[in-house]
Amino acid sequence: MAATVPVALAALLAAGGPAAAGPAHAPAGHTAPGHAAARTTGSVGAGDPYFPLAGNGGYHVEHYDLTLGYDPDSGHLDGTAVLTARATQRLARFDLDLKGLDVTRLTVDGAPAVFRRDGQELVVTPRTTLPKGHRFRVTVAYDGTPEAVTDPDGSDDGWIPTDDGAFVAGEPQGAMTWFPANNHPTDKSSYDFTITVPQGHTAVANGLYLGSRTAAGRTTFRWRQPEPMAAYLATATVGEFQVERYTTRDGLEVYNAVDPREAADAASVLKKLPSVLEWESKLFGPYPFRAAGAVVDHARSVGYALETQGRPLYDSAPSLSTLVHESAHQWFGDSVSVTRWKDIWLNEGFATYAEWLYTEQHGGRSAQDRFDALYESPAGDELWEFPPGDPGSGGNIFASPVYNRGAMALHELRRAVGDPAFFRILRDWAAGHRHGNGTTAQFTALAEKVSGKDLDRLFHTWLFTKGRPDTP
Incomplete structure (x- = not known):
């Protein structure tokens, strides 16, 4: 959406x-x-x-x-x-x-x-x-x-x-x-x-x-x-x-x-x-x-x-x-659907990051520029009000953190594992759950399997921690 x-x-x-x-x-x-x-x-x-x-x-x-x-x-x-x-x-x-x-x-x-x-x-x-x-x-x-x-x-x-x-x-x-x-x-x-x-x-x-x-x-x-x-x-x-x-x-x-x-x-x-x-x-x-x-x-x-x-x-x-x-x-929401609504960032963060990638690959701003501009949002900004990985059942599941901070989490993953592994993770996620459902835990497990890296801290910081992280 x-x-x-x-x-x-x-x-x-x-x-x-x-x-x-x-x-x-x-x-x-x-x-x-x-x-x-x-x-x-x-x-x-x-x-x-x-x-x-x-x-x-x-x-x-x-x-x-x-x-x-x-x-x-x-x-x-x-x-x-x-x-x-x-x-x-x-x-x-x-x-x-x-x-x-x-x-x-x-x-x-x-x-x-x-x-x-x-x-x-x-x-x-x-x-x-x-x-x-x-x-x-x-x-x-x-x-x-x-x-x-x-x-x-x-x-x-x-x-x-x-x-x-x-x-x-x-x-x-x-x-x-x-x-x-x-x-x-x-x-x-x-x-x-x-x-x-x-x-x-x-x-x-x-x-x-x-x-x-x-x-x-x-x-x-x-x-x-x-x-x-x-x-x-x-x-x-x-x-x-x-x-x-x-x-x-x-x-x-x-x-x-x-x-x-x-x-x-x-x-x-x-x-x-x-x-x-x-x-x-x-x-x-x-x-x-x-x-x-x-x-x-x-x-x-x-x-x-x-x-x-x-x-x-x-x-x-x-x-x-x-x-x-x-x-x-x-791909992300329709073919691969959420298992619980609290995982809605798997839909909206992914679709938002697709916008960043399209702009980046068609002569516009880079995804890093988008990330940096959002990170400059002040500590009290809506972007940092709640974690996108568990936004709560009120008016939050379609608010800015789910979209933009969800996309930021993906960009941090991309920076941590490199482009070859990152884009393989996206393709494997879409293929492995095609016409089915997925959870955040399954996605993070896939990212660690493909990259061979321990990503617990990254995902905890960007998906499950309230407030702006200390360092981008």
């Missing part, structure tokens, strides 16, 4: 850990691990220490099939979500994340299931207990007027209405505003989208464009995201867009959708997208998806861009540095 203002961006609540893990403290009405009932009840949260109620336990969603109809004039959304999942324990009951919207029908393996709402939790009791390892299908029909989630830093995420449609950006908690999900980065799935909107509007989702058809004044768009994707990276953005489609020389299918009011300002930057992806592929390894592109909306009040998988979403015409940042997230 990238802010369009100097301070880093938007979003803040939600999400949990591995699909089968339970929360540290079982909420009221749920039995704590170790009790008999816990063996048949999926946990209400996925166990993330920052956002313990987000995500769910007891199952893994393999595939989402989302059929949506949206009317921009009324703001009404009709949806049917079909989730193909696998039980990771015996399940007599499990939760989905869904905020707002009215559920009108819910079945498990075709049989009606009992369900109730409990805040952001959709609590499901299937007709029969699901055995561990059982692959099952949950169908949820729902409708209503989706509302964005307002995060502690004041920004919105989720389904955000615009003057001609909706800007759908889900980091970290917004997916649950428009479809029932296991909403944590560790539960990654493939997706199909079928989205119907008024004729003249375009609905853009992730992955490969499969075509559209128009009948009775409405157009249906079909999309497929075959590679695993975290729920917060999904989009179904709607607007009156100019569409550009082409295939790069590397075979990537590019789909750009641009609001006409932003087209002139966006044209020169979007023209560089193939060369940016080619440059990043040389540095970080092969591009991890089959599709690429951009959605450039006219939604400047949103205040940020987001690395929606395969097709970043911009609230207005992006700068080249923002394009580089969101494109780098396709």
